Amino acid sequence: MRLNGKRVFITGAGGGIGRATAEKCAAEGAAVICADLHATTAEATAAAIRAAGGRAVTVIGNLTQQEACTAMFAEGAGAFGGIDVIFNNAGICLGDDSGPVETPLDAWDATIAANLTSVFLCCKAGIPHLQAAGGGVIINNASIVALVGSAYPQIAYTAAKGGVLSMTRELAIMYARKNIRAVAICPGPTATPLVQAFMADDEAWSLRRRYLPMGRLAQPAEIANLVAFLASDEASFITGSTYTVDGGVTAAYVIDDT
Numbered sequence: 001m002r003l004n005g006k007r008v009f010i011t012g013a014g015g016g017i018g019r020a021t022a023e024k025c026a027a028e029g030a031a032v033i034c035a036d037l038h039a040t041t042a043e044a045t046a047a048a049i050r051a052a053g054g055r056a057v058t059v060i061g062n063l064t065q066q067e068a069c070t071a072m073f074a075e076g077a078g079a080f081g082g083i084d085v086i087f088n089n090a091g092i093c094l095g096d097d098s099g100p101v102e103t104p105l106d107a108w109d110a111t112i113a114a115n116l117t118s119v120f121l122c123c124k125a126g127i128p129h130l131q132a133a134g135g136g137v138i139i140n141n142a143s144i145v146a147l148v149g150s151a152y153p154q155i156a157y158t159a160a161k162g163g164v165l166s167m168t169r170e171l172a173i174m175y176a177r178k179n180i181r182a183v184a185i186c187p188g189p190t191a192t193p194l195v196q197a198f199m200a201d202d203e204a205w206s207l208r209r210r211y212l213p214m215g216r217l218a219q220p221a222e223i224a225n226l227v228a229f230l231a232s233d234e235a236s237f238i239t240g241s242t243y244t245v246d247g248g249v250t251a252a253y254v255i256d257d258t
């Protein structure tokens with residue numbers, strides 16, 4: 001119960017990593033605010049938490065819109081009397097996001113809005129709630145594509161995740177003496193709807209599987225375990241750091257694929 005008494009705001013809580021993290025945080029004693037664009041999936045996460053004896057509410061809206069963000073954080077804080085942890089996790093990965101020559105401008109704009117602007121807006125709306133609680137933690141979900149390049153590009157997604165990483169470091173330094181920690185995580189390929197959609201065909205999967213040292217995707221719960229630790233007081237001296245959770249992908253030079 002290392003998150004006992006914490007109120008955790010999780011964006012994209014209706015999706016793969018967000019849902020697993022919401023369930024993990026609740027199991028560790030947190031009250032969870034499940035934020036998502038889609039009421040049905042967010043409510044499914046909250047219902048699963050409540051069925052397991054935990055505490056959870058949903059707040060629904062588009063996190064690329066400033067007014068919606070402000071309202072969602074206010075509603076979430078109202079539900080449990082404040083917010084101690086923000087997990088900025090919501091994101092998208094569009095099918096027509098490819099190289100710079102091929103990617104349409106509207107795909108670029110939508111990807112930057114959902115993956116980068118949303119993190120900025122959640123910090124803008126959320127940090128005053130952390131300050132009101134006397135401090136807290138911001139955990140931003142980036143990706144290994146913020147660390148290494150790919151010859152099979154998703155240029156807008158990669159650029160957005162690089163921005164998330166830089167923003168996290170600056171947040172950490174700005175608030176280091178104000179009792180707010182900021183940490184980024186960089187997951188490798190994880191078995192969620194987002195990835196399963198573009199790895200649906202055998203060719204896409206076999207192309208990428210060769211580059212996974214463990215030969216498998218992460219399970220969302222394996223990412224959630226890291227987030228729960230970073231959210232807890234056990235991580236009290238950790239700020240400004242980037243945590244890779246990728247089964248060795250970014251450590252690899254040559255992989256034994258036999």
Ligand SMILES: NC(=O)c1ccc[n+]([C@@H]2O[C@H](COP(=O)([O-])OP(=O)(O)OC[C@H]3O[C@@H](n4cnc5c(N)ncnc54)[C@H](O)[C@@H]3O)[C@@H](O)[C@H]2O)c1
Nearest residue numbers: 012014015016017037062063090091143187189190192194
């Ligand atoms: N799955 C992976 O392999 C992987 C790897 C590295 C990083 N990530 C990152 O992890 C995060 C979660 O990914 P996932 O695989 O669980 O995705 P997912 O598609 O399963 O879930 C994403 C959730 O975010 C929500 N969302 C998207 N845009 C939103 C918006 N504007 N407002 C509110 N909610 C919004 C969606 O409704 C969805 O529930 C993303 O930021 C993704 O980039 C994923």
